[in-house]
Amino acid sequence: MDAEVVVVGAGPVGLLLAAELAIAGVRPLVVERLAAPAEQPKARGIGVLAAEALRRRGLGAELDREHEQGLRALARDHGTTKTHFAWIHKIDPDVADPGRRGALIGQPALERLLREHLSGLGVQVHYGCTVTGWRDGPDEVTLTIESPTTTRPLTAGYVVGCDGGHSAIRKFAGFGFPGTPPLMTVRYAHAEVRDPDLLPPPGRLAGGTLFHDDGVIATFDFADTTPDRSSPLSAEEVRDSVRRVAGVDVAFAAFHGGLRFTDQARQADAYRRGRTLLAGDAAHVHSPNGGQGLNLGLMDAMNLGWKLAAAVRGAAPDGLLDTYTAERHPVGAAVLHNTRAQSALLAPGPHVDALRDLMSDLMDLPEVNRHLSRVLSGVTHRYPLPYLATHPAVGVHCPPLTIDATAPLDELAAGGRPLLLHPEAKQINTGGRVDAIPIVALGDERLAAVLLRPDGVIAWAAGPGEDLHPPALWQALDTWFPEVH
Template structure:
């Protein structure tokens, strides 16, 4: 029987990101994925700032930039070779497209994200490709064509039954999607709300496409989107969930939905990729039961509106990775692994409510239509546009970390130091970092032998900043004080001097 520190069920972006984080910390991990190749079905088409930063901090920014370049070429082709005119969109809420022209980027919540902030248009398959290559570089074993069929967990570990054998592991992580077998077998509670819609998204070849309007459009019978890449269509109908979620999606089904929602007599001549979705919204009450953990869609499901699903899962993986590694290696302080649920569950709750609110605003009755007009007016104000941009970009995400400085609990700004380097360039190894910005001998004395220290200069009044492995600020102070640093180092994994 094989022995591993961790078995990850599911080799999508979340499972691969977690595997990379664990491998970077020296953990022996096996990823089990039933699909032989990356699923080509159309999925998420963009990422937010925390996701881009997470990949940038691990050296994957150049690969993301190349995938974004290719995505922009596709968008340009959809427009007949013309580049988009005017400012890019800030995003959409319930299909209400909002321009970035009114966003107040001077708002302090738009901290310096460095070069990662420019990487947005990167799809799920591209992320999976980048992470798969990185996992392979790190020596992760990715076993495709196999899947978890069962497991037996005890106080010492988990015996995992696979379709091609058996593995003994210290821990099992379910990142096996919204219908997670790991979640079901482990008995996680998964409360939530029932679905009310059927959504369909596809890449098709069409006759009659000239009759479709671009972007998002409301009609008396639903909602549809056309573009921004060639052949992409999306429909939403408010007639309840599909009778059979597992039935194959046909060209006739997509064509029928398009005709009902748009009123245009289009013909689908070829179906290249298609998926159904609903607004089923559920969340596990905890993300850990003993030696079994959940991440990504296995821990929370919701409609795709607002593009938060991929980002939410990557955030789970980056938060969990270093904590699980420290637990395995015996360096974690008491309770560290439990902060995974404490910190990530509220973010998941927000996403579920954000998507529920959009479904409510998408309904086709007259009262909702009137409400939608009011919300549209509010979103197009300077305050409304900035609020939407901050929410969708993820810059408001914070963790409940104790500390007096305003940076504590937030993702670290990508400080540009006097030597020309940026913070993200110093985080490629996945370890915690204490940045000494004032040449403080007292700071270095407190940190000696406990954490990496980078002594450098920065145009500001900060004494120093303690960055956790996931890029979040665990301690910061100004004006020469080091109060709270010793406690922060102990709380987040550094050994006490005593």
């Protein structure tokens, strides 16, 4: 076999997954069809959960540095640092779960950071390698890899398609991809309009929404839901779309290309078929509204990395890999659901104008604002774990803790090992399955002790005054890390 795991695609999700595998002791082979890293500006930032996960791997200083610049850019472009729901910019990201924060980092900078992180772990990306074939066997998967000079087979124990929304791996392996077709096509172009006075002010118009600013023009075009995706965005195409949306005919003094995407919302029916798995946009596509795609995909990678590594090492309990779909599919479905609501709120017409006014007023209510902020950040989600755990924090991603121990959580978690943070850690013999760290306090009044999975999910917790040695702690250890016990 050529590789234990092949990661197809070196976008943000493939890079993080490869790093998580390497941290867990499995060296993946990463293939990327581009000849060199992409520099396309897409996402402007990552949400609370992904930012916390990356901080726990020691990438916090870089995130914080980029965040400062990102805040300034957001204020410049939108006149506010609030985030939006359906382009109503009123959501305060800091109220989702006070003390928890995302990071405004542009996608190219994030990918650079992840590439450096991965290369620091000794894994290189093989650029210019496109997967053009896939065959499943009982013990391995065979891929066909095309590079500019050769075509060759590559065998792997597992293959993970992190190859984006048009995923070849998803199609080869026959995953279903049900969902809803687009209501609109978005076109975003870097262009100089020859006579900008012809344009109406940016905003909602008869055919959709128009944005324009110095050197940038964008349309949310509800009259065109089946764009031709075979060629790059052209000036003529943007001109046609501006005509449909705003009813004016503009010419461009300069046109420097741009992006085209729709709001179709689709999700793979499962994230695993035998030895083939999907993560990130390969597993789910939806509109970028609310800025959730990157967060969602990076958290897929965090969830999958340690589980797949355990399967490769032969240390995974029965069914561990299937908990990946069980845990992540509902989170993806929830994101698709709220992006559909946002698309509905972007449709043109007086009825939606009225609905948006109402929604905007509601968003001034702190409880509504907090609810939407929590929905977009994903902090509301709790995984259903397969054992009885009574503490409400079990199954959620652990918030940052100020541990009164030898090292801060970010440092303790950098090695990707499961952690038991417990006042009597020294007396608990976990058989070396987890790092047991004695603590005095966890800096969170709801928590006296926690067992953290490598992805930062609380597998067991006790509150102040509760039994610190209950059967549930051993159930949690045996469920996730049974190998040595």
